Amino acid sequence: MHSYRLPSALLLALLAACSAPQSDQTASGPTTRGVDSADARPVEPMDTTSASVANAQSDTLKAVRTRHLFSSPTAPDLFQLVLRGDSLLSSEATFTITAADGTVIFRETLSSADLEASMVYQMTKPGATKAEREAYVRRRMNEFFADKNFRKPAVGSTDIYQPGTVDRAVWDDLRRRPDAVGFSYLVGKEDGRRIAWSTLRKQVVRYGSTGG
Template identity: 50%
Template sequence: MRYSWLLLMPLLAACNSNPSAENREPGFGAADQESPADTSAALPAPDTASTKAVSAVSDTLRTVRQKHNFSNPKGPADSFKLVFRGPSILEGTGEFTITDPSGQVIFREMLTEPDLEASLVYEMKNPTATRAERETFVLRRIDRFFVPSQFHTPAIAPEADFPADLVNLERATWEDLQHRSDAIGFDYLKGKEDRQRIAWSPLTKQVVRVQ
C-alpha cells in the first residue's frame, strides 16, 4: 500500500503545478493582453520628408512682371507685378504691387475683375459679349498692364494744374513732384474711365496718386 502511494505522488505533484508561460494556451495569460498603446510605442515615427506641401498660390491664374525705374529714376529698377487669382478669370481679383530694389513693397492695390473688364464696353460690337470674349479681354488687360507707354517722364507736366479732386494729395507733395523733371509716373485704367497716375514722392517717401 505504501508502495502504491509513493508511485502516485509524482502524478499528483504534476497535476497541482502551474503551467509555464511557454505552455499556456494563447489568449489566457497576462502576456497576451498587451494594450494597443504598448504595441504602437515601438513603431518608428512617420516619415514626412517627402510629404507634398500645400500650395498657397494654387488659384493663381495669371502673373505679369515688369522691371522699370520708378522710386529712383537713376538707380536700380523697381519690380512691378500683377497677380490675378480666383476660381476663374471672370471671378478673380488682381493684386498689383510695386517692390523697390531693396525688396520693400512700396505700393499695393487690389483690382477686381470688373475693374479690368469694364472698358470692354468700348470694344463691343454686339449688345452683349460672350464669356469667351470677356475672358479674352480680361487676360489681354492683364498682359498689357505694364506696357512701356504706361510710364511717363516727367510724372507731372510743368503746365499741369493741381488736381483739387484728389482729396488725399497734399499740394506741397504735388508741387515738389512737378518740379522734378526726372520723376516717373505710371498710368493704369481702373474701371471704364478712371485712369490713374501714380508716382514716388521723395518728399513723403511714399507712392502718391497725382492724377
C-alpha cells in the same frame, strides 16, 4: 542654579548640521521652470513691408510683371499684377510695386470686373461670350505695364494741379523733378489713376486722375 547640559550625542548632531555645506539649489540661486529655447526667444513682429516670395499656387490664374525705374533713379522697381481665384471673370488681382531692396512700396487690389469693365467701349455688338470676356481680361493684364503707361517727368509743364488727389506741396515737388516717373492705369470704365514716388513723403502718391 544648576546649568543645563545637553547630551553629548545631541550636541554633536547639531554641530554637524550647522557646519554642513548649502545645497546646490541654494548656492546657485532660484531655479527656473524648464522652457524650450524657441519659446524663450522674443517673438519677432510681423513684417508687413517686405515682398512675399512668389510661389506657384493653384489659384494663380495669370501674372504679369516688369521692371521699371520709379522710386529710384538707378535701381528699377518690380511691378506685378497677379490674378488669383476660381475663374478669370470672378477673381481678384493684386497690383504691387516692390523696390530693389525688397520693400513693397505700393499695393492695391482690383477685381476681375475692374479689369473687364472698359470692354464695353470696344464692343461692336450687344453682349459678349465668356471666351471673349476672358480674352479681354488677359489682354488688359498684358497691357497693364505697357511702356506708354509710364511717363517722365511725372508732371509735365502743361499739367494742372487737381485738388483732391494729393496736397499741393507734393505736387509742386513732383513738378520740380524732371527725373520723377509717373505710372497711369485704368480701374473700371473711366477711373484713370496716376501715381508716382514722392521723395517729399517717402511713399507712393496718387497725384492725378483721368476720366469720370
